[in-house]
Amino acid sequence: MTALLENLLDRAPLGVMVRIARIDWTAMSEDEGRRLREFGLMEGCEVTPLHRGSIFSRDPLALTVGRMKVIIRARQAAAITVEPAA
Amino acid sequence: MTGAIPSIALVGNPNAGKSSLFNALTGARQKIANYPGVTVERKAGHASFADGRPLSLIDLPGTYSLTPASLDEAVTRDVVLGKQDGEKRPDALIVVLDAANLDNHLSFALELLALNLPTVVALNMVDLAARDGLTLDAERLSKELGVPVVPTVAVRKRGMAELLAAVDGAIRSHGADEIAAPAEANDASLHQRARTIARAAILSETPVRRWTQRVDNVVLHPVAGMIILLALMFVMFQAVYAAAEAPADFLEGGIGIVQQWVVATFPDNFLRGLVVEGLLAGVGAVVVFLPQILILFLFILLLEASGYMTRAAFLMDGLMGKVGLSGRGFIPLLSSFACAVPGIMATRAIPDEKDRLTTILIAPLMTCSARLPVYALIIAAFIPDTNVGGTPVGLQGLVLFGLYLSGIVGALVVAYVLRRTVAKGAGAGFMMEMPRYQMPRLRDIAIGLWQRAWIFLRRAGTIIAMTTVILWLLLTFPQAPEGESQVEYSVAGRIASGLEVVVAPIGFNHDIALALIPAMAAREVAVSAMATANAIDAGDDEEAMAQSLGERLQGKWSLATALAFLAWFVFAPQCISTIAITRRETNGWKWPMFMVGYLFLLAYAAAGITYWTAVAFGLG
Ligand SMILES: Nc1nc2c(ncn2[C@@H]2O[C@H](COP(=O)(O)OP(=O)(O)OP(=O)(O)O)[C@@H](O)[C@H]2O)c(=O)[nH]1
Ligand SMILES: [Mg+2]
Numbered sequence: 144m145t146a147l148l149e150n151l152l153d154r155a156p157l158g159v160m161v162r163i164a165r166i167d168w169t170a171m172s173e174d175e176g177r178r179l180r181e182f183g184l185m186e187g188c189e190v191t192p193l194h195r196g197s198i199f200s201r202d203p204l205a206l207t208v209g210r211m212k213v214i215i216r217a218r219q220a221a222a223i224t225v226e227p228a229a
Numbered sequence: 230m231t232g233a234i235p236s237i238a239l240v241g242n243p244n245a246g247k248s249s250l251f252n253a254l255t256g257a258r259q260k261i262a263n264y265p266g267v268t269v270e271r272k273a274g275h276a277s278f279a280d281g282r283p284l285s286l287i288d289l290p291g292t293y294s295l296t297p298a299s300l301d302e303a304v305t306r307d308v309v310l311g312k313q314d315g316e317k318r319p320d321a322l323i324v325v326l327d328a329a330n331l332d333n334h335l336s337f338a339l340e341l342l343a344l345n346l347p348t349v350v351a352l353n354m355v356d357l358a359a360r361d362g363l364t365l366d367a368e369r370l371s372k373e374l375g376v377p378v379v380p381t382v383a384v385r386k387r388g389m390a391e392l393l394a395a396v397d398g399a400i401r402s403h404g405a406d407e408i409a410a411p412a413e414a415n416d417a418s419l420h421q422r423a424r425t426i427a428r429a430a431i432l433s434e435t436p437v438r439r440w441t442q443r444v445d446n447v448v449l450h451p452v453a454g455m456i457i458l459l460a461l462m463f464v465m466f467q468a469v470y471a472a473a474e475a476p477a478d479f480l481e482g483g484i485g486i487v488q489q490w491v492v493a494t495f496p497d498n499f500l501r502g503l504v505v506e507g508l509l510a511g512v513g514a515v516v517v518f519l520p521q522i523l524i525l526f527l528f529i530l531l532l533e534a535s536g537y538m539t540r541a542a543f544l545m546d547g548l549m550g551k552v553g554l555s556g557r558g559f560i561p562l563l564s565s566f567a568c569a570v571p572g573i574m575a576t577r578a579i580p581d582e583k584d585r586l587t588t589i590l591i592a593p594l595m596t597c598s599a600r601l602p603v604y605a606l607i608i609a610a611f612i613p614d615t616n617v618g619g620t621p622v623g624l625q626g627l628v629l630f631g632l633y634l635s636g637i638v639g640a641l642v643v644a645y646v647l648r649r650t651v652a653k654g655a656g657a658g659f660m661m662e663m664p665r666y667q668m669p670r671l672r673d674i675a676i677g678l679w680q681r682a683w684i685f686l687r688r689a690g691t692i693i694a695m696t697t698v699i700l701w702l703l704l705t706f707p708q709a710p711e712g713e714s715q716v717e718y719s720v721a722g723r724i725a726s727g728l729e730v731v732v733a734p735i736g737f738n739h740d741i742a743l744a745l746i747p748a749m750a751a752r753e754v755a756v757s758a759m760a761t762a763n764a765i766d767a768g769d770d771e772e773a774m775a776q777s778l779g780e781r782l783q784g785k786w787s788l789a790t791a792l793a794f795l796a797w798f799v800f801a802p803q804c805i806s807t808i809a810i811t812r813r814e815t816n817g818w819k820w821p822m823f824m825v826g827y828l829f830l831l832a833y834a835a836a837g838i839t840y841w842t843a844v845a846f847g848l849g
Contacts, residue, residue, distance in 0.1 A: 183420060
């Protein structure tokens, strides 16, 4: 796969469920990575991005993981590669 | 456990309902609100088992694992692992789970179970799970986890007796002394197990309710959401004026009657002067603002209980991010509308150290409720009670809104500068859970309001009354000779005359100079100080006594001076408690000194610019 074909969570369309294919843990601090996992965001899980940004910027991103809704920054979302959910 | 009172800690994810359980079991009134990171300290309380034996319950900050990301989470880890200084390890744990969020909450539960302490699981918020179409099998969950699981609804006190019975049983039946060290579980495998167990425990499930999603589609909309946020704040300040007027007039009238009665009944002596001029006029002038403060709190409490707070944080994150903060910081800042002290405490939930420091340093710029009496007094005296150009928008409420906005804008600008100078650091992250919406419960709101009213009245009765009485003494002595102004002649008056030299360039007069120093104790004292000075000034002059403080000021101050005074209070760090808490939270005098210094400079500059501009426009 080339970078061009990759779909990043950062750019994923809102309201569509996707599966997390890969997370580039090196793109974030250890603490941030751990908090992501604590939210249940890890390879193989399904998420739905729902809201993105305000009039001020593209940040942040709100998504559902299971029954939980969480907010992350675009920078972390950009480290998450997603694929269409089955 | 040899006869000692067992201590039992409530542990779990943020917002799972630990403090609600704590309150239900101990009768305490810890703050509960619908966003993660409400509790930032360990709190202990007493309860008893069914047979009357006492137990000690410990409420802890919520956390996702035993590896903390912020200071509050570190407290939880330390207590649970028995690392807290001078604290023995809890004898048992109540692991609190949000029933509607098992997948996620079970991971932490599994980590805690691996500690092998006597443990009971409180499957909390089963009512909300049912609302969201989830049916759970507590017994199955108990079998999977190997510990008792008790369904609870903390806010309705359902399942409390069963929970305590289960804890008692768990402590009795626990094989002694096999307490394990925390297992180094790989999060992925932990999560996998959590999910498998959750799936086994869920009997039936309908998709997440649609209406909450529909609400969020509007509330978090980039444009509509922002408009709603601004509109909410705007309505809040309009309401502070519109709805508080009648009760405030009533209070003022009541105090006036008491004052007249005291004057008519008692001979003119030292004590009568102290009561009439110091307590009734001075402290009374502050107490009349109770209705305004309660309306402000009503709004804040509703926002906190409904779950809107995290939505506001989401909306503000973009702007906060631009100045190097995060949306997370918006919550402590909004709390600072009530008072900067709990606001500064709440910053413990901010993971990034520099982000936290900056938030602490700008918290005093949020308009706390102690400023409300000052603002309200000056606005009522100098801003006409009219509507803006035929709209239903009240001008006074608009000015108040403007003052709050100035504080916020000032805070953002300061944060921008600090993040590029003294609190330099990588851009803070922002990761937060968004709780479900909840209907605020009347009882919780009523208790919250009652608590705030009590705090305010206690302040009025202690620090404000004390400072005002001291000021009254300093204003009464030495006795001025006939024909000279008592206020100017007194000790306090002379000190004020000295200070007046410094503040005269920014338009401040003797009244203000007199109020500034005692107002360091608490901002409201500015009002009581001026009221006391005016009462002494009025003496036995019936006409002057009948005038309200606002009316008296109106006659003496120019509009430019009044505006400069307001601008001063937007910035000035007139609060000893804030300085003290900043010292505690930053472990030293460096940052509180810095804070006081920069805020006074800003206050002076803001008041000066306001005054000179107003004078240039002919308002001097
Ligand atoms: N419907 C319902 N709401 C609950 C229940 N327990 C708690 N809540 C609500 O859930 C929210 C969070 O409760 P808290 O007790 O503050 O939660 P906490 O676990 O102490 O949260 P942190 O201190 O932030 O870790 C509040 O809005 C409570 O009113 C419950 O059993 N049912
Ligand atoms: Mg709590």
